[in-house]
Amino acid sequence: MRVSKGDIFExxxxxxxxxxxxxxxxxxxxxxxVVVNLPSSGTSDTSPTRNAITVEQLGKGCLTELYGLAYLRGKDHVETETHVFHRVGGGESKQLFKFVLADQAEGAFYGELQIAKDAQQTRTEQVNRNLLLSREAQMRTRPQLEIYADDVQASHGATTGQLDESALFYMQQRGISREVAYRMLVAAFLKDVLEKVPDDDQRERLMDTIDRVVE
Amino acid sequence: MDLHASIAGKEILRGVNLVINEGEVHAIMGPNGAGKSTLSAVLTGHPAYEVTGGEVWLRGKNLLEMPAEQRAREGVFLSFQYPVEIPGVSMTNFMRTAVNEKRQYEGKEPLSARDFLRLMKQKRAMLEMGDKLQNRSVNEGFSGGEKKKNEIFQMAMLEPCLAILDETDSGLDIDALRIVADGVNRLKTPENASIVITHYQRLLDYIVPDYVHVLADGRIVKTGDKTLALELEERGYEGL
Known part of the structure; x- marks a missing residue:
């Protein structure tokens, strides 16, 4: 698929x-x-889901924004891979992918990013943050940056952690049940990706779904 | 109540006995490592601490049998020494959830958004606090003084029957200390009580206690009135 000069694809x-x-x-x-993977009610399909996105910036001054959130539980397995190629200079790309993994769920994020030799003054940012809610959940993350130009700004970061126990206790001490506190913290974690969903109704529906599936 | 408690197998409290009546302010002082913060953690149900002996009763109810959130709904409030930052959860959402969970526990209807905002406004006015904190994430990026003020604000919203102020004076300059202490004093009623845990006598110039207890090595070794705090300031804990 090709996005024509000056067009916006959302x-x-x-x-x-x-x-x-x-x-x-x-x-x-x-x-x-924005790529969203949430458990859909009633299905017991445990085959891995794969999301692959490849974007090539062929003209000057392009903007590429890729966002993703996944809430995985049971034996859910989601792999997301992105390939972003900056062929020419002056472009920008932003990536933010978040995974929340419960039970024995497995997730993976591979982020390939290339800045060609002549693609000077390219700005890129790639962030992958993951939250493990159980000891058996697994997350694999592999950022892969290949930068051949010398005048660029490229940042990336990947972290995987657990829910903040001290925040949970703080909330419980205010009378909020552990379950509700859990939901609020997971929703807070995913909030900045959800905010990228442009349609208000759709965003609300997704928030409701997250509230429902977080246990 | 003869309270014993330990963390990671190490006994910190070795038989604490305390009776607190409505309308009273009790100060607990003591050197570092005496067990002051352990006492507040145990009373509020922190999961890292294990109670190895003793009982705690609150208005005829066995506190130690309740999970942390139920103790809070029964009216136990802890002003944390180090309030926790919760990015992504707004103060308003946090407070509204807390207030409504408590109301639900008491069999009351949840407050509407409008009534809730009115309540927030009323409590802020009572404590003479601005509204700039309410749209931010809980404690995120707050200064030391803002965090402590925010604790007192939450206390005002939840109207506890037993408030535990754990080192509320730590990290506060004298102006912030006065604002926080004024707030605590304004919230005092004949029906509620507080435990003020502090290292220094300074806070007790502003929040005047009915009793002062000295906690050392996991036990209360001395109890007196407010003059005991002055005595400690002069002679130190060694002088006991």
């Missing part, structure tokens, strides 16, 4: 099976994608 994909996007951006175009 999409939210919720539980899209086998998402596999290839996007080429022309000069000054913008791409904003």
């Amino acid at each position: 999409r939210v994909y919720v539980n899209e099976p086998g998402l596999d996007l290839h996007i080429e951006q022309e000069e000054g175009s913008q791409v904003r994608i």
Whole structure:
């Protein structure tokens, strides 16, 4: 798929099976994608879900924004991979992917990012943050940055942690049950990705779903 | 109550006995490591501490049998020595959840958004606090003084029957200390009580206790009135 000069392509994909996007951006175009993986009620499908997004910036001054959130439980298994290629200079890309993993869920994030030799003055940011709610949950994360230009700003970070026990106790001490506190902290963790969903109704629905599935 | 408690197998409290009546302010002083913070953690049900002996009764109810949130709903409030930052959870949402969970426990209807905001406003006015903290995440990026003021604000919202102020004076300059102490004094009624845990006598110039207890090595070794605090200030804990 090609996004024409100056155009904006904006999409939210919720539980899209086998998402596999290839996007080429022309000069000054913008791409904003949010990928959401939430447990859908009633299904017991345990086959791994794979999200793959490839974006090539072919023209100058492009903006690519890729966001993702996943709440995985049971034996859920979601792998997300992004491939962002800055072929020409003056472009920007932002990536923020968050996974929350409960039970024996497994998640993976692979982020490949290339800045070509002539793609000077490119700005990129890639962040992957993960929250493990159980000892058996697993997360694999692998940022892969290949930078061939010398005048660029490229930052990346990956962290995996647990829910803050001291925050849970603080909330309980104010009379909030552990279950509700749990939900509030998970929702807070995912909030900055949810805020990237442009449609208010859809965002509300997703928040409700998260509230419902967090235990 | 003869309270014994330990953390990670180490006994910290070795038989604490204390009776607190409505309308009273009790100060607990003592050197570092005496067990002051352990006492507040045990009373509020912190999961890291194990109670190895003794009982705690609150208005005829066995406190130690309740999970932390139930103790809070029964009216036990802890002003934390180090209030926790909770990014992404707004003060308003946090406080509204807390107030409504307590109301639900008491069999009352939840407050509407409008009534809740009115209550917030009323309590802020009572404590002479601004509204700039309410739209921020809980304690996130607050200064030391703001955090302690925010604890007192939460106390005002929840109207506890037993408030435990754990080292509320630590890290406060004299102006912030006065604001916090004024707040505590304004919240005092003949029906509620407080335990003021402090290292220094300074706070007790502002919050005047009915009793002062000295905790040392996991036991209360001396009890007196407010003059005991002055005596301690002069002669130190060694002088006992």
